[in-house]
Amino acid sequence: MADFFAFLADPTAYAALITLIVMEVVLGIDNLIFISILSNKLPEEHRQRARRIGIGLALILRLGLLSTVAFIVQLTEPLFEAFDHGFSWRDLILIAGGLFLVWKATKEIHHSVDPDDHPDTMIGKAATLSFGAAIFQILLLDLVFSIDSIITAVGMTDELGIMFIAVIVAVVVMLAAAGPLSRFIEANPTIVMLALGFLLMIGMTLIADGFGVHVPKGYIYAAMSFSALVEGLNMLARRKRQKAAALKAGTGGTVPAQAHGGPPTIG
Structure with missing residues (x-):
């Protein structure tokens, strides 16, 4: 345990810690936007619980992945090659997550244009999404964003203690911001369309990253x-x-x- 926190004696480690905290908070924005939009579709009495469970699952996933850093690093090893690019498990997960985000955001944007069609959307007024389905979709995106977050952390520092603290602080910030962000999105319908545009852009970025085009x-x-x-x-x-x-x-x-x-x- 002493070795785990040995970095505290190194003043330069604090700069790495602050940098990684900022990076993790920024990377968590994508996850938070999705959780906020999706939870707003649930009945009022279930929204806060869904946000807490979703963000709690994100914390558990990220801490769990940090405990298997050696395995996470192996996810970047190529499995096969196609289109002059070696695809790894990380690439496949990012592509799958990006496709899911593009599909979900496109579906919601279509509903906003044609509200009589596809009533089972994240921004529909009726609570057409079950609590279990919402948690399942949040869990899927938590996994995608968590793997990307941990790989980013591993690339920035070798200290597990710094990674753990940065992840915990970032998730606490997400938990504190989730409620106000969800209420703000619900009170301003135009923000919903903007947030869906963000999700669409993030999805395309994940797909591009999976194909080796880093944005x-x-x-x-x-x-x-x-x-x-x-x-x-x-x-x-x-x-x-x-x-x-x-x-x-x-x-x-x-x-x-x-x-x-x-x-x-x-x-």
């Missing part, structure tokens, strides 16, 4: 941040217009005259 994560999250910023500005503009419309409706299109007896101004 830098910084580009992906920069695009997501810029899109979120634009949508935030749109939300502020919509609220301003709604307040102006409410004020105009409440005053009959005019603002009362000032105390000095001046003429009313148009609202």
